[in-house]
Amino acid sequence: MLPTYLFEYMKFWHFFATLTRMENKVSQQTESGHLHPITSVIREITTIFNKIGFSVAQGPELEDEFHNFDALNVPPDHPARDMQDTFWVETGAKRKAQGAEKLVLRTHTSSVQIRFMESLAKKQQPFKIIIPGKVYRNEATDATHEAQFFQIEGLYVAEKVNMAELKGTLENFFKEFLGPEAKIRFRASFFGFVEPGVEVDVWYKGRWMEMFGAGLVHPSVFEAAGWDSKKWQGFAFGGGVDRLVLLRYGIDDIRHLYSGDLRLINQF
Amino acid sequence: MKISYNWLQQYFDKPLPKAHDLAELINSHVFEIESVIEMKSEWRKAQTDTVFDVKVLPDRAHYALCHKGVAREVRAITGMEMKNIANVKITVGEAIKPVEVKVTESKLCRRYIARRISGVNVTDSPAWLREKLEAIDARSINTIVDATNYIMFDIGQPLHAFDAAKVKGVITVRLAKKGEKIELLDARVLELNETDLVIADDEGPLAIAGVKGGRRAEISATTKDIILESANFNPVSVRRTSTRLNIRNDSSKRFENEIIPELAEEAMSRVTALIIKLSQEANIGTIKVSATTDIFSTPTKPWTVSVTSDFISEKLGANITNADFQDILKRYDCVVKGVSDITPPLDRLDLKIPEDFVDEVARVNGYEALEAILPAELPAKAASQIHDDVTFYWSEKVKNTLVGLGFSEALLYSLVQKGFYEITYPLASDKSSLRESIVPKMNDTLTTNALNADLLGLDIIKMFEIGKVFPKEGEKTVLCIGVKNVKKSKKKEPEILKEVLAELKKTLGVELTPEKITDNVTEIDLGSLFSKMKAGLIDDLHFQALPRDQKYHPFSPYPFITRDIAVFVPENVLGDGVWNSVKQGIQEAGAEGLLVRGALFDVFKKEGKVSYAYRLVFQSYEKTLTDTEVNTIMEKVYQEIREKDWEVR
Numbered sequence: 001m002l003p004t005y006l007f008e009y010m011k012f013w014h015f016f017a018t019l020t021r022m023e024n025k026v027s028q029q030t031e032s033g034h035l036h037p038i039t040s041v042i043r044e045i046t047t048i049f050n051k052i053g054f055s056v057a058q059g060p061e062l063e064d065e066f067h068n069f070d071a072l073n074v075p076p077d078h079p080a081r082d083m084q085d086t087f088w089v090e091t092g093a094k095r096k097a098q099g100a101e102k103l104v105l106r107t108h109t110s111s112v113q114i115r116f117m118e119s120l121a122k123k124q125q126p127f128k129i130i131i132p133g134k135v136y137r138n139e140a141t142d143a144t145h146e147a148q149f150f151q152i153e154g155l156y157v158a159e160k161v162n163m164a165e166l167k168g169t170l171e172n173f174f175k176e177f178l179g180p181e182a183k184i185r186f187r188a189s190f191f192g193f194v195e196p197g198v199e200v201d202v203w204y205k206g207r208w209m210e211m212f213g214a215g216l217v218h219p220s221v222f223e224a225a226g227w228d229s230k231k232w233q234g235f236a237f238g239g240g241v242d243r244l245v246l247l248r249y250g251i252d253d254i255r256h257l258y259s260g261d262l263r264l265i266n267q268f
Numbered sequence: 269m270k271i272s273y274n275w276l277q278q279y280f281d282k283p284l285p286k287a288h289d290l291a292e293l294i295n296s297h298v299f300e301i302e303s304v305i306e307m308k309s310e311w312r313k314a315q316t317d318t319v320f321d322v323k324v325l326p327d328r329a330h331y332a333l334c335h336k337g338v339a340r341e342v343r344a345i346t347g348m349e350m351k352n353i354a355n356v357k358i359t360v361g362e363a364i365k366p367v368e369v370k371v372t373e374s375k376l377c378r379r380y381i382a383r384r385i386s387g388v389n390v391t392d393s394p395a396w397l398r399e400k401l402e403a404i405d406a407r408s409i410n411t412i413v414d415a416t417n418y419i420m421f422d423i424g425q426p427l428h429a430f431d432a433a434k435v436k437g438v439i440t441v442r443l444a445k446k447g448e449k450i451e452l453l454d455a456r457v458l459e460l461n462e463t464d465l466v467i468a469d470d471e472g473p474l475a476i477a478g479v480k481g482g483r484r485a486e487i488s489a490t491t492k493d494i495i496l497e498s499a500n501f502n503p504v505s506v507r508r509t510s511t512r513l514n515i516r517n518d519s520s521k522r523f524e525n526e527i528i529p530e531l532a533e534e535a536m537s538r539v540t541a542l543i544i545k546l547s548q549e550a551n552i553g554t555i556k557v558s559a560t561t562d563i564f565s566t567p568t569k570p571w572t573v574s575v576t577s578d579f580i581s582e583k584l585g586a587n588i589t590n591a592d593f594q595d596i597l598k599r600y601d602c603v604v605k606g607v608s609d610i611t612p613p614l615d616r617l618d619l620k621i622p623e624d625f626v627d628e629v630a631r632v633n634g635y636e637a638l639e640a641i642l643p644a645e646l647p648a649k650a651a652s653q654i655h656d657d658v659t660f661y662w663s664e665k666v667k668n669t670l671v672g673l674g675f676s677e678a679l680l681y682s683l684v685q686k687g688f689y690e691i692t693y694p695l696a697s698d699k700s701s702l703r704e705s706i707v708p709k710m711n712d713t714l715t716t717n718a719l720n721a722d723l724l725g726l727d728i729i730k731m732f733e734i735g736k737v738f739p740k741e742g743e744k745t746v747l748c749i750g751v752k753n754v755k756k757s758k759k760k761e762p763e764i765l766k767e768v769l770a771e772l773k774k775t776l777g778v779e780l781t782p783e784k785i786t787d788n789v790t791e792i793d794l795g796s797l798f799s800k801m802k803a804g805l806i807d808d809l810h811f812q813a814l815p816r817d818q819k820y821h822p823f824s825p826y827p828f829i830t831r832d833i834a835v836f837v838p839e840n841v842l843g844d845g846v847w848n849s850v851k852q853g854i855q856e857a858g859a860e861g862l863l864v865r866g867a868l869f870d871v872f873k874k875e876g877k878v879s880y881a882y883r884l885v886f887q888s889y890e891k892t893l894t895d896t897e898v899n900t901i902m903e904k905v906y907q908e909i910r911e912k913d914w915e916v917r
Contacts, residue, residue: 164585196627
């Protein structure tokens with residue numbers, strides 16, 4: 001007769017011996033569950049930035065027009081607003097009639113820049129924050145576009161801040177995140193809340209890919225948040241977490257990320 | 269916008285860099301080039317032109333949404349001399365009556381220039397003009413319309429031409445009257461409202477200002493006399509009207525981005541000269557040109573910005589000498605007085621504050637020249653004032669606990685069919701509101717994942733999400749936990765949930781009060797709990813470094829088929845041997861690629877024998893497997909077992 005412990009051992013052994021294609025990907029029968037790959041990637045990003053002094057900040061997903069647009073130097077009735085396909089939100093006929101302030105599902109985590117600065121407007125002191133969060137765009141969905149996705153945003157404010165520091169910060173991030181072979185380049189671009197504004201391309205696996213938008217905080221953003229724009233400078237950057245997840249793991253369809261499908265989640 | 273290489277070359281005496289090199293230069297220094305298209309002539313098959321799809325962003329659209337604008341940028345980054353295409357002198361026919369114009373809304377129409385031309389012949393455009401327009405995807409219509417479009421794509425001023433014979437009385441730029449209608453070129457009739465600016469004559473609207481021309485005074489093959497319009501309309505007014513009427517075109521786009529009224533004059537003389545040239549080329553006899561009528565209420569005032577090279581250096585973190593800075597300013601036609609008082613060209617509305625000049629310098633110098641340095645650490649006192657977000661910290665802590673208990677994390681859709689907060693213009697009816705709770709989607713997810721339980725190798729589906737919900741009282745952070753037993757289990761779902769809540773209580777140190785609870789799904793308001801707590805250090809969350817080479821394996825979209833097999837063997841036979849035989853059978857059936865999961869799920873001893881039970885899951889990446897196909901595979905497995913003199917139960 002085989003002793004019981006040997007049966008247990010054999011069960012365990014079988015689990016490993018039964019390696020098939022699937023087994024390699026989905027660990028089963030372990031007690032542990034799985035974090036969503038977006039969470040894992042956000043954790044990695046915040047860890048990298050945390051090491052160089054960035055704290056985590058967050059804010060609401062249902063925003064007012066002021067924090068999502070006006071304060072970020074995106075004027076009303078300006079074509080720059082077309083760059084963001086916005087989900088406007090209302091609460092039925094009553095709200096419309098009252099002409100209450102319009103609500104939006106935030107189109108970017110940049111609204112948290114304003115909220116965080118407002119919370120420090122009395123103190124006005126240097127800070128570094130990293131902002132992960134869910135954002136929304138009113139556009140047709142396909143394998144690379146979703147109506148909801150995650151962004152990560154960074155903001156550094158001090159009395160003197162320059163573009164070389166922005167470049168250093170982002171280079172540090174992408175090398176840590178993608179590997180030491182990753183390179184970055186800036187391309188001139190435009191985002192209302194920074195001046196100058198750049199696109200950040202990342203060289204990865206033999207090609208340049210547009211990953212982040214970035215720049216120096218526009219003086220009117222400081223003013224809108226109640227800070228002295230003559231005294232303070234800053235840099236900001238932001239981009240899609242989902243793209244980083246797709247890139248990192250080679251996931252072929254962004255929509256898989258929000259289906260709750262364990263065939264994907266349990267691989268991570 | 270589409271920019272033709274040949275067209276750009278018109279602005280330079282010296283040859284431009286080769287098309288692909290120029291595209292790369294523009295892409296890295298000025299504007300993103302979304303594509304480079306090589307134009308080939310139909311019959312020669314030779315390359316005739318290269319067209320760049322240039323992404324001109326809204327901050328520069330007021331001067332750069334045209335060939336001249338892009339040429340100016342090329343000049344700045346290459347330092348090449350740009351040709352001065354001077355205004356052509358127009359000879360005015362004395363006998364031609366100028367156009368009578370009245371502008372009642374000078375705030376919405378800062379300038380209106382009109383000119384009458386008589387004796388035109390409206391025909392197809394000559395090949396050179398057609399080619400130019402077609403290269404940039406503009407449809408060639410006739411000589412007059414093409415001439416106005418050509419000038420717009422060349423220098424950025426939208427123009428319009430009316431059939432003079434159809435215009436009755438005075439041209440008036442005014443707001444539409446309530447209920448006033450206009451018939452468009454495509455025969456659509458639009459009803460206007462009192463905020464829409466129109467160009468009207470004594471009979472009514474002829475055109476929606478800056479947005480669309482009407483049918484009544486349309487240029488046709490029989491048109492002999494025309495009235496040309498070169499005007500400046502208010503960006504906000506054009507944008508509102510074009511948005512409301514859902515008409516977006518090359519004209520409205522340019523007005524929305526604000527162009528300066530000074531441009532209208534240059535455009536009028538350029539288009540007049542072009543129409544004269546086209547009629548000469550077509551040999552249709554002399555045409556006569558009236559003097560312009562120019563109602564110009566609001567010229568652009570020049571402005572000055574004070575910027576030093578030190579300021580630029582400080583912002584870039586690079587050493588920019590004053591000589592370099594002055595050279596760059598010259599390339600952008602900025603006039604410098606004294607040391608640092610800069611007057612930009614009138615149409616550079618994007619150069620208003622000192623910060624705006626940083627970009628111009630970086631564009632010319634190239635951002636690749638920048639060093640990469642990490643910012644200094646925050647002063648200790650400042651750093652001590654900043655704390656990690658409490659919701660983030662505790663949410664991650666809760667995730668750690670739940671994953672430890674075997675729960676997997678979902679991120680589900682926030683947009684659902686019904687909710688208190690509604691989307692004004694939803695993408696789809698099932699995504700027209702914000703979720704008030706995660707519970708319904710969690711239930712759906714548990715159900716769909718339960719269907720895949722065999723494939724996943726799970727007896728119980730355990731999931732959670734931490735996310736925002738939007739009930740009537742407003743946004744809040746909740747935790748939703750769902751459990752679903754797939755197989756018969758001693759532990760019932762409510763019991764599992766109870767245990768989880770007890771564990772979470774240990775993590776958080778507070779009692780949890782589930783708001784919505786069914787037998788197998790619960791939702792808890794975390795936000796209000798967290799608001800009374802303090803964040804710890806991110807380090808304490810023990811985030812694990814991700815393996816860098818981990819790759820996702822796509823799953824098959826086809827259904828899978830499960831088969832259980834139990835094998836009785838003498839107890840001296842090791843489980844390994846049994847499993848190898850099972851695999852051997854599958855291999856002989858040529859189906860090892862179809863076995864996506866195989867796992868031992870039961871072992872027991874009885875009367876000197878051992879039973880090994882395996883669950884085999886078959887699935888193809890190419891097609892739906894049939895029962896018959898899987899039965900054939902299993903037959904091979906049974907055969908293999910029988911050959912060993914073992915027993916299949």
